Amino acid sequence: MPNIPPRPASYDKKVAVVLQGGGALGSYQAGVYEALAGSEYLPDWVAGISIGAINAAIIAGNAPEHRVARLRDFWEGVTATPACLPAPLATVWQTALDAGWGDSRRLGAATALLLGQPGFFAPRPTSAWLFGQSPVSFYETTALKGTLEALVDFDRINSGEMRFSVGAVNVRTGNFAYFDNARTRIRPEHVMASGALPPGFPAVEIDGEFYWDGGLVSNTPLQYVLETVPRRSRLTFQVDVFSAQGPLPTTLIDVQEREKDIRYSSRTRAASTLSRDAQNLRHNIVALWDQLPEALKETPEAKFLYAFGCVTTMDIVQLIYRPVDAQGYAKDFEFSRNTMVARWASGLADAEASLAASPWLAPMGPKEGARTFDVRTPPHPDK
Helix, strand or coil: CCCCCCCCCCCCCEEEEEECCCHHHHHHHHHHHHHHHCCCCCCCEEEEECHHHHHHHHHHCCCHHHHHHHHHHHHHHHCCCCCCCCHHHHHHHHHHHHHCCCCHHHHHHHHHHHHCECCCEEECCHHHHCCCCCCCCCEECHHHHHHHHHHCCHHHHHCCCCEEEEEEEECCCCCEEEEECCCCCCCHHHHHHHCCCCCCCCCEEECCEEEEEHHHCCCCCHHHHHHCCCCCCEEEEEEECCCCCCCCCCCHHHHHHHHHHHHHCCCHHHHHHHHHHHHHHHHHHHHHHHHCCHHHHCCHHHHHHHCCCCCCCEEEEEEECCECCCCCHHHHHCCCHHHHHHHHHHHHHHHHHHHHHCHHHCCCCCCCCEEEECCCCCCECCC
């Protein structure tokens, strides 16, 4: 780990980690958390969508000293060779993936499509499609519930030691919902609902309502964390696996990848900029209030505006997965072991670089209520 400046006692902001949805890309987030786990910036709040919800549950549902190991258990488990392959074929298949024979990324994606991923999802049996039956998803996720129950202590999440929030969409109403341990007793189903992306995965029933993946509406929980009241001065690590910025596509495969990046990045830079500007406005409302004469403070208009004021300050650190090489349309369901390890390493390196720079330790301007930082490190080739 590079030399990281110590956290001064005067920097007393709370710490949040927000994790975007993105399937197999989520191992980047695990690498980011490994760096944070070795720093003085352990989060008191973790929020996620889809795969970010699964990573968040593993973090919040384990003691600090076990979180990285449990994340590794999950990612090594879901990138193992599917158990349905007979032993000789499984050996050949895994050797091909590990050695990078041919286009190993396409082979890894094909594995997920045809066979599913251990401890995560599996194709519905052929019988489910016979005799006029029409399933509402291509895969079933029973295995994921078992994985969550094995790796996550839900009693720990519900103790409130760390705040935990995951987002999903109500299928019937189309409304976005957050399941938050500040007001809801969290179960595996809440995490599964956040990652139930149709038509691949089935909707998850919770208290009589059915929910799909939160990424259908918003793929990042950033604004939820920043806008929840009462606000606290906070350092937020915004971990995104889809980059809003990218090169002009030159092939149809590039077009598909770029379209997915734009769709699922959920305008994260715009969202963080909007949140920063809103917080700066709140901050300056209070500063202006302090300069008003007492008579003016008593007017209805002044009181109305003052209600929107806030003296808390926010630092937002953007950590965005930016591989140097194109990864193709299937990158979010390409679960090969080598690719997972490379993405994890990229997240670790990017977070370590941000911690080493620690730009949030610079003094805040008197008119600043929020700042955003993006410590851009060179892209990491996934080899």
